[in-house]
Every structure is written in structure tokens, then in C-alpha cells.
Amino acid sequence: MLDYEKLFEIAKECGFNSWGKLDVSTLRFLPEVRDMCAANTCGMYGKSWACPPGCGSLEEMRDKVKNYTAGILVQTVGQMEDSFDFETIQETAEKQSENYSKMWKLMREMYPDMMGMGTGTCTRCKTCTYPDAPCRFPDELVSSMEACGLVVSEVCTANGVPYNHGKDTICYTGCFLLE
Numbered sequence: 001m002l003d004y005e006k007l008f009e010i011a012k013e014c015g016f017n018s019w020g021k022l023d024v025s026t027l028r029f030l031p032e033v034r035d036m037c038a039a040n041t042c043g044m045y046g047k048s049w050a051c052p053p054g055c056g057s058l059e060e061m062r063d064k065v066k067n068y069t070a071g072i073l074v075q076t077v078g079q080m081e082d083s084f085d086f087e088t089i090q091e092t093a094e095k096q097s098e099n100y101s102k103m104w105k106l107m108r109e110m111y112p113d114m115m116g117m118g119t120g121t122c123t124r125c126k127t128c129t130y131p132d133a134p135c136r137f138p139d140e141l142v143s144s145m146e147a148c149g150l151v152v153s154e155v156c157t158a159n160g161v162p163y164n165h166g167k168d169t170i171c172y173t174g175c176f177l178l179e
Contacts, residue, residue, distance in 0.1 A: 002179055007072045010106055015076070015099040020161035022071035022175050029058040029149035037147060042121070049135040050122035055143040064115060068177035071114075073161045074103065080168040089170050093120065096172035103176070104142070111178045117150070118142040118174040145175065 004021055011019040037045055037052045044051045056064075076099050078092030100118050107114055121144065122128070124137055135141050145152050152173050156163040165171050 002070050011074050014103040016074045017077040018075040020073050020159055022073045022159055024065055024068045024177055026158035029061050033146055033149045044121045048121050048128045049130045049141055050143045051147050054130045055147050058149045061148045070179045071175055071177040073175045075171050075173045077165045078170045080170055092170050093172055100174050107176050115177040116142045117145045117148050119144055119172045
């Protein structure tokens with residue numbers, strides 16, 4: 001059984017603003033989300049091992065998580081001046097990435113078999129080897145929750161974790177599957 005008090009303390013120490021328990025049975029891997037990835041709005045579809053199709057099919061995602069039952073959701077929340085505050089959006093995304101990396105290292109020591117799902121694409125290497133060669137750092141490779149086919153707001157709601165933190169806020173969410 002997970003010690004959530006300890007996990008929440010780690011999340012706080014790593015800089016996250018919000019966190020909560022994750023029941024892995026609430027994860028629904030949807031082709032509609034993958035269709036949004038295929039539209040390539042972010043420009044990373046087919047260019048990274050962390051993004052579709054390099055990260056694997058939805059069936060492969062389901063297979064990867066089937067041995068987990070619980071985990072933790074973690075969020076970084078930014079307060080914007082208005083809904084066009086791109087600077088805060090960018091800063092919050094970078095902060096989420098930093099926070100997630102810190103927690104990843106700590107969690108990897110405690111739970112060597114954990115699985116993580118982050119935010120955005122992998123930025124570990126300046127240029128990804130996809131599709132010509134294997135990932136240089138497969139033990140550090142983390143796909144986003146969306147790349148895995150998840151609707152993040154739905155996952156948060158199903159687990160009692162706020163997704164909307166109020167007017168003019170931006171929220172980035174990741175998770176760790178631990179048990």
C-alpha cells in the first residue's frame with residue numbers, strides 16, 4: 001500500500017502546487033486523443049520516441065499499465081495576468097518539467113518499476129533518434145498523458161483532483177504509476 005502522506009510531501013518538496021491519489025482503473029485510453037496528436041498541432045507527431053506513433057499504440061499503453069493499480073497525480077499551476085499571458089504559460093510549462101524531473105529521480109529510487117506520464121514531449125536530447133535509431137535514454141523516456149491517449153481533465157475529475165484552478169490559471173498535470 002502506498003504511503004500517500006509521504007508521496008504528497010515529496011510532491012510539495014519538488015515544487016508542485018497540487019497533487020492527489022491516482023486510481024489507475026480510471027485511465028481510459030482513447031483513440032480520439034490520439035487523433036488529436038495525429039493532427040500534429042504541436043509539430044511533434046512522428047518526430048520523437050515520446051510521441052505517437054513512436055510511443056506505441058493504445059493497446060501497448062493499456063498493456064503497460066495493466067500491472068499498476070495506484071499512483072499519484074502532480075500539477076504545477078500558474079496564475080496568469082489574463083488569458084493571453086503567454087509568458088506565464090511558458091514559465092509554468094518549464095516549471096512543471098523541472099518539478100517532474102526532480103520527482104522522477106526521487107521516485108525512481110523508491111519505485112524502480114514505476115511508470116510515468118508527463119506533460120509535452122521529451123526534451124532530453126537536442127535531436128531525437130526517432131525513427132532511425134533506438135532512444136538513447138529509454139529508462140528516462142516519459143510520454144505525455146495525452147500521447148498515451150488520456151484526456152487529462154477526465155483523469156483529474158475521476159480522481160478528485162482539480163483541473164481548473166480558477167480564473168486566468170494554467171495547469172500542467174503529470175502522473176506516476178507506482179503499484
